[in-house]
Amino acid sequence: MTAERLNIQALCETRKKIRANGGRITFADFMEVVLYHPEAGYYTGGRAVIGPQGDYFTSPGASPLFGRLLARQFLRFREELGHPPGFAVVELGPHRGQLRRDVLAEAPDLDYRLVEVGDALPSGLVGCVFSNEFWDALPVHRVKVAGGHWQEIYVREEGEGFADALGPLSDPRLEEYLSDLPVAWMEGYETTVNLQAQEWMGRLGLSLERGFVLNIDYGFERAEYFSPQRPKGTLRCYHRHTLNDEYYARPGEQDLTAHVDFTSLIDTGRKAGLEPVLFTDQGRYLVGIGLELFREISERTAGQLSRERQAIHQLIHPSLMGNAFKVLIQKEG
């Protein structure tokens, strides 16, 4: 068995924050520290490794084909906008920039910019804001039906680690969001609310003058998101390619993520001037933009066990990434 690394700084920073806040912090604040503290955070401290040696896979790591396909989409967006001067693609949450390399290998003349934690969004943007698995990585609030009404699950210290603590909702926007949901709640039902996603949609609406927002992530529309069959919500942790629900284990050493409520992205996008033009699953979407390329690969590699064939299967098959991942395109202007 390999020994687990302990991130003492993440532990200390979380404790410090809890004490400074009178004994408890929201789960979103906890995620902010363990994922995004400048030195101790899982992402910002350089601990996140995506791929076979790391904690989980994403589509850019599955194959350079993903970037090749997206390059075609970006070129189509440029064409649709009439080749405007200054057309740029801005990728949110690119991690180490693998996808940018793959896109530029296919379309080297694209102005392709990266926005990681702490970088500012450009203003007056004409082009496309793109992201793959960005929304699911934003800090979320945890809420629970207890005593017949919604309460928030905070984080408190317990022994050497941390534990849940119930309290009133910390932000009036939570109340507003929860009162909108068309569901009869059962006692004990838990879920997450991504207020930062709402804020980001507002920012994108301001940043984008003309063009598209292309979001790829795992998630559901609202009716499915808040299904009674998911009474504990979708919050989960990834550590060395295994899933767990030990949210307080390995602070700063494991990923924490929640599925995306696409209905909320669509609604808040609309308020920011972004009209949805496409919502589908990744499998259908990639077949739509890549059919000719898939045909060419299929003919060229017929009868072989090629990497390209495996990658196509991985990206589009409904039981792999094809159905769990959704694609939302919104248009500004």
Ligand SMILES: C[S@@+](CC[C@H](N)C(=O)[O-])C[C@H]1O[C@@H](n2cnc3c(N)ncnc32)[C@H](O)[C@@H]1O
């Ligand atoms: C799940 S990873 C996905 C990485 C990459 N897009 C991929 O598909 O392999 C989420 C990424 O979003 C970034 N991220 C989270 N919050 C962010 C923020 N506020 N601004 C920019 N990037 C952010 C993280 O640092 C991380 O690189």
